[in-house]
Amino acid sequence: MITGERMAAVDENAAALGVPRKQLMESSGHAVARAVREVAEPGTSVAIVAGRGNNGGDAFVAARFLDEYDVTTLLLGRAETIGTEIACENWDALQRADYDTREVTDSSAFDLPDCDAVVDAMLGTGISGDLREPAATAAAAINDADATVVSVDVPSGFDADAGDHADNGVEADRVVTFHDTKPGLEELEADVTVADIGIPDAAERFVGPGDVDLARPDGREGRPNVIGGGPYTGAPALAAQAALRAGAELSFVAAPDTVAGEIQGYSEDLIVQPYEEDVLTPERAEALLERVEGYDTPVVLGPGLGTADETLAAVRRFLESYTGTAVVDADALQVVPEVETDATLVCTPNRGELARMGGPDTDDLAAVADEIEAFAADLGHVVLAKGANDVITDGERTRISRSGTVGMKVGGTGDTLAGIVAALLEHAEPLDAAAAAAHVNGLAGERLAECDEHGFLASELLAEIPTVLWDGGEDDV
Numbered sequence: 001m002i003t004g005e006r007m008a009a010v011d012e013n014a015a016a017l018g019v020p021r022k023q024l025m026e027s028s029g030h031a032v033a034r035a036v037r038e039v040a041e042p043g044t045s046v047a048i049v050a051g052r053g054n055n056g057g058d059a060f061v062a063a064r065f066l067d068e069y070d071v072t073t074l075l076l077g078r079a080e081t082i083g084t085e086i087a088c089e090n091w092d093a094l095q096r097a098d099y100d101t102r103e104v105t106d107s108s109a110f111d112l113p114d115c116d117a118v119v120d121a122m123l124g125t126g127i128s129g130d131l132r133e134p135a136a137t138a139a140a141a142i143n144d145a146d147a148t149v150v151s152v153d154v155p156s157g158f159d160a161d162a163g164d165h166a167d168n169g170v171e172a173d174r175v176v177t178f179h180d181t182k183p184g185l186e187e188l189e190a191d192v193t194v195a196d197i198g199i200p201d202a203a204e205r206f207v208g209p210g211d212v213d214l215a216r217p218d219g220r221e222g223r224p225n226v227i228g229g230g231p232y233t234g235a236p237a238l239a240a241q242a243a244l245r246a247g248a249e250l251s252f253v254a255a256p257d258t259v260a261g262e263i264q265g266y267s268e269d270l271i272v273q274p275y276e277e278d279v280l281t282p283e284r285a286e287a288l289l290e291r292v293e294g295y296d297t298p299v300v301l302g303p304g305l306g307t308a309d310e311t312l313a314a315v316r317r318f319l320e321s322y323t324g325t326a327v328v329d330a331d332a333l334q335v336v337p338e339v340e341t342d343a344t345l346v347c348t349p350n351r352g353e354l355a356r357m358g359g360p361d362t363d364d365l366a367a368v369a370d371e372i373e374a375f376a377a378d379l380g381h382v383v384l385a386k387g388a389n390d391v392i393t394d395g396e397r398t399r400i401s402r403s404g405t406v407g408m409k410v411g412g413t414g415d416t417l418a419g420i421v422a423a424l425l426e427h428a429e430p431l432d433a434a435a436a437a438a439h440v441n442g443l444a445g446e447r448l449a450e451c452d453e454h455g456f457l458a459s460e461l462l463a464e465i466p467t468v469l470w471d472g473g474e475d476d477v
């Protein structure tokens with residue numbers, strides 16, 4: 001089962017792996033033609049009703065695989081307004097090869113030819129809301145016709161994400177959906193087939209540019225609270241600055257007043273909120289809880305907190321009562337397996353921390369991805385295990401980020417990662433935020449490694465984050 005949104009991400013990942021969307025469209029069109037052959041005899045007539053997106057593009061391809069039928073292709077709208085290059089190229093191919101195509105520029109001019117089968121390719125996963133004209137008129141005509149209706153990907157008007165279907169959508173007899181079934185399709189009376197269109201498993205397994213697209217903030221949003229510092233000062237500063245670089249509007253740091261000035265001294269961009277004790281104590285954790293619970297904004301718990309007994313007790317106290325979302329890193333991680341919490345956590349252990357939490361102990365995390373998945377399932381939280389390859393799992397779904405470089409073994413790169421996760425959590429669900437953050441952090445390191453493979457610093461990663469997050473740094477490296 002895959003949502004339309006995730007499908008678009010996987011499709012972009014496939015392109016980055018060398019399987020461009022035009023190739024997928026060719027496979028999709030072929031699969032649609034196969035379905036038509038199953039419902040209509042050769043020599044009979046088929047009407048293709050296509051929209052101006054890639055759903056229509058799939059059907060233009062199908063037309064070329066149906067030469068033994070009498071096919072008419074109706075495009076809803078003018079050819080110049082076809083929305084994507086690949087759909088346009090497939091439309092042009094039909095023109096040059098003399099296929100029977102018509103442009104329907106006005107709903108009053110829509111006339112469904114007499115036919116045995118209709119291919120409904122008006123709208124796929126790009127739909128929003130009820131069908132507008134001329135699609136609305138076309139859908140009514142398709143629903144009235146006696147012909148067998150074969151819908152491409154989803155019946156036009158069907159919302160593959162939220163289940164917010166159009167009231168005036170197409171009623172399909174058959175649906176040929178691509179790669180994986182979409183939420184809600186099984187509730188339809190239609191006969192649904194899932195066509196393999198050649199998307200490699202790696203496009204789902206390995207984090208890629210599509211995952212970054214999915215999690216990228218729309219603009220400045222979010223005000224994460226870093227609870228860290230005490231024995232160490234750099235870690236909370238790096239995490240909080242990374243969150244700002246990844247789109248957060250404000251970044252708060254709650255830290256002991258003995259070190260607050262130092263943390264502020266690293267960056268005037270942070271809002272440092274000092275507290276009296278030298279380390280985090282259970283009483284302070286309760287006060288901080290009151291401060292953060294009222295806001296729907298993620299916490300980063302752990303960077304630089306240290307392992308004093310009262311600090312670990314404070315982390316426990318915090319997690320026992322907290323009900324929001326938190327990224328848990330560093331020394332705070334060891335508390336997670338022993339605490340009952342209603343919070344939504346993204347845990348970001350490195351090798352040693354993962355082992356101490358009860359997970360597998362190895363440098364090759366990808367090789368034990370199944371074990372880490374089972375560990376996350378037991379834990380009941382998202383785990384982002386950091387290594388040469390990062391493994392990101394919620395206990396059911398698992399992804400691997402292969403970005404990064406040996407120079408990232410330097411201290412502080414885990415802190416920047418925690419901050420990026422926090423920023424992306426404003427926009428994306430935990431697994432997606434964690435996967436995209438791991439990828440972005442690694443790509444930022446790769447950019448630095450171009451000039452200096454081993455000597456760059458975590459603080460230098462900060463300035464690279466916006467480039468890889470917003471400008472798709474992958475193309476440049």
Ligand SMILES: NC(=O)C1=CN([C@@H]2O[C@H](COP(=O)(O)OP(=O)(O)OC[C@H]3O[C@@H](n4cnc5c(N)ncnc54)[C@H](O)[C@@H]3O)[C@@H](O)[C@H]2O)[C@@H](O)CC1
Nearest residue numbers: 011025053054055123124125126127128129130131132153
């Ligand atoms: N991996 C993938 O995601 C693949 C997708 N493919 C096809 O691409 C489709 C998605 O393509 P697109 O994203 O281009 O989107 P669509 O083709 O679903 O539709 C986008 C078009 O519909 C219009 N539109 C949106 N809501 C409307 C409404 N309520 N009334 C009337 N018009 C409306 C938009 O303005 C736009 O022109 C999939 O369903 C599938 O058929 C395939 O080509 C192969 C691979």
Ligand SMILES: [K+]
Nearest residue numbers: 123152154156
């Ligand atoms: K459709």
